[in-house]
Amino acid sequence: MINCKYCKTDKPIDDFYQSSIRKYGKSGNCKECIRARVRANRADKIDYYREFDRNRANLPHRVGARKEYAQTEQGKERHAAGIRAWRSRNPAIYQAHNMVNNAVRDGKIIKPSQCESCSDETSLHGHHCDYNKPMDVMWLCDPCHKQWHRENEPVYCSELKAS
Known part of the structure; x- marks a missing residue:
């Protein structure tokens, strides 16, 4: 002792x-x-520790190691498992994403070529401000989409109703 x-x-x-x-x-x-x-x-x-962790995660050798792991069979399996887990935790959000993707594919929604916020011509994300209105989307570039989420909180619903 x-x-x-x-x-x-x-x-x-x-x-x-x-x-x-x-x-x-x-x-x-x-x-x-x-x-x-x-x-x-x-x-x-x-x-201090959040900033330290963020900087450490962005070191080149760590970014490279994550990319290498993502290419392995185990990395692909873990990524797929993460996607399945997110979809099971967020069924209404997943359904809203599918509805928009299907509407774009079928021509019911026209995807613009420019970001609605900064008019940048790059790949766009369909952003839901309110998941109760799944067909009401803003088309934002990645930086504007991240900025929107830093400044705002989307409206979530418990049960998504087909519109």
Whole structure:
């Protein structure tokens, strides 16, 4: 048994992390206390850690590793599983997307060539401001679409009714 220097309780040796500089080869604080301090530190400095995580995820070797993984059989399976999970969690949104795609395919909705916000001629996303009106879409480029979501919240519905 070792006494934790933080919570002052005696705990088994297995409840401590390895340490090369401490007696018994274990750290002075138990795993539980260390984890609690790490969680509290992250909560106190959440903005810093979110920015750190974002920057770390965008490092070239990490982006490359994700792209390589996406090309593997396991990566393709995980991607497909993620899509299936999203569709099962968001059936009304998925149905609205399908309705618009089918209407564009059938010529019932004409997809414009320019973004409605910035008039950029690039690939466009059909954006729903209100999922209760699935055929009412704005055609936005990717940057404008992301900007819209940063500034607004779409209206979701519990049950999508066919219009």
